[in-house]
Amino acid sequence: MAVRRADHTRASTMQWIPYLFLLPAFILLFTFRIAPALAxxxxxxxxxxLSAARRSFVGWGNFAHIFRDPIFWKSLRITLVFSLVTNPLQTALALALAVLANQRVRGISIFRSVYLLPVVISINVTSTIWGLLLNKDSGxxxxxLIQFGLPRQPFLLSPDQALWTIIGIISWVGVPYWxxxxxxxxxxxxQALFEAAAIDGANAWQSFRYITLPLLRRIIAFVLISDTVVNLFLFAPVWILTRGGPQLSTNLLMYDAYRRGFVxxxxxxxxxxxxxxxVIAAITVAVEFLLFRSREG
Amino acid sequence: MAESLAVDVAERYTRRGKTRISRATVQRVIVYFLLTLISVLVIVPLMWAFAASFTPNDEVFRYVFPFSWRALFPVDFTVEAYRNLFFEEGFTRPIANTLILGFSTVILSGVTSALAGFAFARFDFRGKDVLFGLVLLTFMIPGEVTMIPLYIVVSRLALVNTWTALIVPGLANSLVIFLFRQFFIEIPQDLIDAARVDGASWLKVFASIVLPMSKPVLITASLLLFLGQWNSFFWPLLVAPDPKLRVVQVAVSYAYEEHKTLWNQLLAGSVVAALVPILLVLPFQRYYVSGLVGSGLKE
Known part of the structure; x- marks a missing residue:
């Protein structure tokens, strides 16, 4: 009897311990990640x-106001073009670069270290340096370009080129990252898989197509989906380099959200x-997810 | 006849052998060419930034336009930009602020995340799957989504421009919880049982058995947490507009806007902001990469 009771108390204190270990982290996660997302x-x-710490209920008024705003529709279009180009581009180039960096040649680890540099440097520093390199007058x-007899380009100063320039700059980070x-x-x-394929007479492309690609399918899906989310919420390069301009040509939705609130x-x-x-992120991710699912069958 | 056949075969054999070798060589040359080309794309911008930060301001673009190799080396070497940056612009302040931010995050988030990771790895309890699911879910929600609502709450609590607002939200890090769990799950049960039989409390088991053998994950988590704060920008920009609380990335970004003509100083700030993560990551490359990549592969 006494023994059973001791067991019982031990078991019930045991039940509390895991929650005590979890408590601090979950207070943080709930307060700063989950609650604000819901809020x-x-x-x-x-x-x-904010200055009067007051708010008043407007229902769907904010949304109605946004949907009536032509700037929103322009930003939405820019964001969609931006996503449709950037994400497949970065995913494909990242995969190609990975195949290259996976070659077993001497000194490969040095090259890999070099490719890590854009990843560890902040996007702000990257934007600053590239902003100067792409300067119209003296970059x-x-x-x-001039040395090759080509005309100089306005890059970030042109409404036709600014968005593509930003895509290039962030790919300098995104490609090595993914x-x-x-x-x-x-x-x-x-490695044996590739050796077996080589013995069977498969060339490099065939072993990439029939071994590498199928085995990497889940990672490709992961990268494409994560890249989509990251780029939909891209902020720093726009803030530093263009502030949404020129002529709102780089006014991505994330920057527009910031501008509405803080400007x-x-x-x-x-x-x-x-x-x-x-919601856009959720829809895009769902579509990409379904695409990968349907191909698996 | 037979002789000529033999010669023929031998000839074909050597020819094939030769083409084989030369094809491998060609392949290797192409691989090195591409590897080098991409390295140049990575290194040239950084070398220019580094060189230009050690150049007098009116010389920054001198060898760039038209381009010459001199642009990549500080031919007119001076530390003027760094001297101005630290002694006149007060760049030490953002650096000190960011170090405080980084180290407090490493310690506070390290402890809370390690405790949670341990609970997920070593205990069975009711609601474990749901709670772990929540951790994975918060991974998926990009931090930026929560920042504007969080800013509204913080400003209503009059916490804008405080250390609390700057540090505390960054302590919630589900990736680090996940990494700790993955590591702790591998620790042999015997070690923990032995300590428990000796009457050690769970906290003691955690602190004196588990942590000392967790150096790899501690390095990874510290690197990710520290660099996360060193490179953080959006949240400090919103919540700490006061120059006294300015962090490195915000300082660099304002410099781009405010000192559009003090290029060498702007680049000196960028070099400092870039050098810290580079020097931290290169010696611990393996730990850093495994931490970043771990989130995507182990599921």
């Missing part, structure tokens, strides 16, 4: 007067924009 939906239904890129995921995946493929003081509109962006 975002509520805040989007109010107008806010290095135009210096090189490459690391593919490289880890490639290193997990047993125009419309926090409710800003929160509403974030919710719209979240």
């Amino acid at each position: 975002g939906f509520r805040e989007a239904l109010y107008t806010h007067n 290095m890129i135009n210096g090189i 490459m690391m995921f593919f490289l880890a995946g490639l290193q997990g493929i047993p 125009w003081g419309d926090m409710g509109g800003s929160a509403a924009m974030m919710m719209i962006l979240l």
